[in-house]
Amino acid sequence: MPAIVDFRRNALARAAERHSNTDQDECRQGALALLVLQRAMLAVEDLGGLLYALEEPPSFKRLISYDLNDLSAVFARLFADPTLTPALFGLAAAEAIAAERGLDDQQREALRQLSAITLMRVDAQLAAVRPFWDSLHDEAKKTMHSLPFIAGRYVVEPPGAGMISRALEKAPARPFAVSLTTRVNHATKNVNTEVGTVGLTGNDVARFLAAGEAALDASEVLVGGRLHGLQTNHAYTVPKTYLDQLAPAQRAALAGLFRDSDD
Amino acid sequence: MTEPRTVPMPDVQTFLLPAHAYLLSMRDQNLPLRRVALDDARSAYRDAPQTTAHERQVARIALVALVGETLQILEDLAAYADSFSTAPEGTAFFAALTRYNAFRANNFYAQMKKRPPEYFLDLLGLRRGPLRLEEAFVVDPPFTDEELAAIDEAHGATAKLVGKHLTNLADEWRKYRPFANTYKHGLLVANPEDVTLLNDDGAEVDGIVVWQRRRPGAEGYGHISPPFKEMADYLADVAKVALDVLDHLVDSRLRIFELIDLRADGSWKLKPLTTTPWQWWFDKNDLSEPSRALLSARFRIEFA
Numbered sequence: 096m097p098a099i100v101d102f103r104r105n106a107l108a109r110a111a112e113r114h115s116n117t118d119q120d121e122c123r124q125g126a127l128a129l130l131v132l133q134r135a136m137l138a139v140e141d142l143g144g145l146l147y148a149l150e151e152p153p154s155f156k157r158l159i160s161y162d163l164n165d166l167s168a169v170f171a172r173l174f175a176d177p178t179l180t181p182a183l184f185g186l187a188a189a190e191a192i193a194a195e196r197g198l199d200d201q202q203r204e205a206l207r208q209l210s211a212i213t214l215m216r217v218d219a220q221l222a223a224v225r226p227f228w229d230s231l232h233d234e235a236k237k238t239m240h241s242l243p244f245i246a247g248r249y250v251v252e253p254p255g256a257g258m259i260s261r262a263l264e265k266a267p268a269r270p271f272a273v274s275l276t277t278r279v280n281h282a283t284k285n286v287n288t289e290v291g292t293v294g295l296t297g298n299d300v301a302r303f304l305a306a307g308e309a310a311l312d313a314s315e316v317l318v319g320g321r322l323h324g325l326q327t328n329h330a331y332t333v334p335k336t337y338l339d340q341l342a343p344a345q346r347a348a349l350a351g352l353f354r355d356s357d358d
Numbered sequence: 359m360t361e362p363r364t365v366p367m368p369d370v371q372t373f374l375l376p377a378h379a380y381l382l383s384m385r386d387q388n389l390p391l392r393r394v395a396l397d398d399a400r401s402a403y404r405d406a407p408q409t410t411a412h413e414r415q416v417a418r419i420a421l422v423a424l425v426g427e428t429l430q431i432l433e434d435l436a437a438y439a440d441s442f443s444t445a446p447e448g449t450a451f452f453a454a455l456t457r458y459n460a461f462r463a464n465n466f467y468a469q470m471k472k473r474p475p476e477y478f479l480d481l482l483g484l485r486r487g488p489l490r491l492e493e494a495f496v497v498d499p500p501f502t503d504e505e506l507a508a509i510d511e512a513h514g515a516t517a518k519l520v521g522k523h524l525t526n527l528a529d530e531w532r533k534y535r536p537f538a539n540t541y542k543h544g545l546l547v548a549n550p551e552d553v554t555l556l557n558d559d560g561a562e563v564d565g566i567v568v569w570q571r572r573r574p575g576a577e578g579y580g581h582i583s584p585p586f587k588e589m590a591d592y593l594a595d596v597a598k599v600a601l602d603v604l605d606h607l608v609d610s611r612l613r614i615f616e617l618i619d620l621r622a623d624g625s626w627k628l629k630p631l632t633t634t635p636w637q638w639w640f641d642k643n644d645l646s647e648p649s650r651a652l653l654s655a656r657f658r659i660e661f662a
Contacts (some may be wrong), residue, residue, distance in 0.1 A: 098415040100547045106423065109398055122383070126391035130398075137542070144544045149485055158544065158572045237389070239430055239542050241437030243456035246387040249379040254622040257375030272387070275456035279446055284448045 096318040099141060100311055107134045107307045113299055122246045125270040128295035128303070129238050135307025136235035139228050142310045143169060143315060149183050163232060169223045184217055185320045186210050187331035202352065205345035210333045212340050217316055220309040227306035234274050234293045247292070262290040270295045299343035370624040373450045378615050380452050382518055386654070392431050392601060396556045400429040400594050402593035404587075411551060418566050419547050421586055421593075425534050426541025428597040432531050433538075436463035439524070464535075470521075478517035478524075483635055484609045485513075495617065495631050505656055517642035522556045523603045530596050536579040540568035543661035548578055551579060555580065605638055634659070 114127035143166035148158035150169060174178050180190065192198075192206045233282045237243050250273050251266050259273060272295055277288045293299075320334040335353045338346060368374055403424050406417035421467055433605050440462055441455035479485045492501065492509055503511070540546055546569040557563045567580035582589055615633050619627050638645075642661075 097413055098412055098419055098549070099547075101412075102416050102419040102423070102545065106398075106402065109402065110395075112537045113394060120386075122386035123390055126387045126659065127394065129387075130392050130395055133395075137545075140542075141544055148481070155569075155576055156574065159546065159573060159576075194641055234622060239433075241434050241455060241462075242388040242391070243452075244383060244388060245376075245379050246383040249382050254375060254378075254620045255626075256379035257371035257373075259379065260622075261371070272383075275452065277449075277453045277457035279457060284446075285448050288456060 096145070096315070096322075100314050100318065103134070103138045103141060103195065104308075104311045107131070107138060107311070111136045111300065111304050117151065121248050121270045125246055125272055128270065128300045129244070129272065129293075131296075131300050131303045131307075132235050132293070133238040135227070135303040135310070139224050139232075139310040140166065142224065142314045142317070143228065145314065146170075146173070146183050149317075149321070163236070164189065167229065167232075168331075170221070170228055173221055174225065180217060180221065181214055184214075184317050185324050185331050186214055186217075187333050191331045192333075196307045199348075201345075201348040205341060205348045206333050206352075208345055209335075209338065209341055209349070212337045213316060216337055217313055220316075223309035224307050224313065225333060227302070229236045231293070231303075233276075234291070237274055237339045243275045244272040244293070247273060247295075259288075259290055264291070267292050268296050274306070285348055300323040367626070368450070370626055371374065374615075374618070374620055375622075375624075376452060377450050378620060380455075381608055381612045384604075385612065386439045389601065389605060390433065391606070392427070396424075396427045396594065396597050396601070397432070399424040400590065403590050405548055415547070415549050415551075418586075419545055421566060421582065421590055422545065422547050422568060423541055424590055424593050425537040425582075428593045428600070429531065429534055429538035429541075430447075431597050431600040431604065432527055433463045433548060435527070435600050435607075436466040436525075436531075439607060440560075441467045442481060443477075447528070455522075463531065467524075467531045470525050470528040473521065473524075475514060475517050475521065478521045479513060481607065482513075482517060482520060482613055482636070484517070491635060493542050495628075495635065497631065501656075505652055508652045511649045511651060512638045512640065512645055515637070515644035516636075516638050518644055520603060520606065523599055527596070527600055533581050536570055537566075537581060537582070539571055543571055553578070555597070558616070591611070607635065609637055633657075 104334045110127070112131075114124070114131050117123050117127050132151045144158060144161050147165050148154065150157070150172075171175065173183075180186075185193075187210050189207050189210075190205050192210065195203075195206075198206070240290045245256055245259065247266065247269050250260050250263055251269075256273070259275070263273065272293045274291045274293055275288055276291070277286060279286050316334050316336050319336060320332045323334070324330060324332040338349065338353065341349070399420070403417065403420040406420050407413045408417045437455055441451040441453075443575060445451050445454040476485075480487075484491050490513075492506070503519045548567040550564070553567060555563050555565050555567060564584050564588070566582040567578040570577045570579050612634075616633075617629050617631060617635055619629050638661075645661075654660060
């Protein structure tokens, strides 16, 4: 999993860099924005899949069998149940830290503080991830399946896209893409093509990037903590990811507890 | 002057303008997206450091990502090509294209070896049922019988090449599909530190294995063996062929639109035929020298 996170992070950064370096051609800007969207969403799906797999009863089968509705549901549950995030991330609760042998009071207090900071950070990451997933995962999937997108300029500029231009109630800022979803009702023999839009401006791309990075950061904390727990035979851990957020005295108190190789 | 056969013009607002906008978007937005993603995936694999075990695993994932980018193009190609023959009655091709069907690409490629030459002529827009494209336009002076035969030969050669490419791509689709699924869903590439691969004789071998989705347990799939660099080059070549075919199919349809002046209010008029309404693409041995000379003279074109 650390290798997956590293790969996804680099792939997302490369896509964002290519987007920022592209020329002024509106369609090419849109193309690169769609690439950032896709790669950010892949990072979110990795996180969602892992969280789904770790929910009770955790299993490898859950990791390879989820569907998109499962991921939507797990993201929703994280916001409905405040105990779920620390449980899935394996974050040590105050009671677990208090019960851990071989620590002095100063170390216990520093670990409680580090655990609280980690949870706060993870909550913020999930708060960035969930609306991104809810609003755009269908559109991101379309970037992987047959590209049912019309570039916004060909919808709003003459001669337009006929009924698709007419179906567009309000054009967003350019560049944007019009996404098409056709459904067939076999009973009534009706064919309906739904018209949606995906904003692909610089601000939109910054939002995609932020959500993707948040997902990667959360995955890193999740995997780091869980992996360390497995290696040290602990049900709960406190990842060192946000160690630098502690006050110097607390950081010093924990200096002997974390090795450089620890996650 | 020949009289064109009467072809009812599809409704401009419902069929022609949306189809035109979609084809332009394929050319200017969607295909560039695939090209840049492919280029990025290829260079990411090529430049990946491979000193530590962690770096080697990241590089293996990068190769699986290259498979993913390649097969996304194959899926686009399948969806686009299939949409021309599967659109619900009374709807334009993009109605089928924009209707997600998880089995479409599998079915499309599974049928490829059985497709007759006429299928590819239809797919290329070179004919529609019994109507040949060249019969739909006023041509002055009219084509001679020899010219019509040469056009037929060039159309047939183009259909043959596209058919050959699609048949070859069908094999790649079948072989590498589980890797593409992995790329899109979790990137679960088995780590050689956790998994040992054995051949039929029980000897340890190297290879890239992915965990298959929707299986009752951990079930690996492996079709990528070293040398991985050659594999990356091979995949990039497969992707390029798929892009070329898709590019050609899109261009074939766009050329027809170049002959029609479409207006936003739904009015239209035919433009004078100043260029060929088709694009030929074939192996040089599939078009005879006399036909080549005849077509070069008639259309003032040179064959590359």
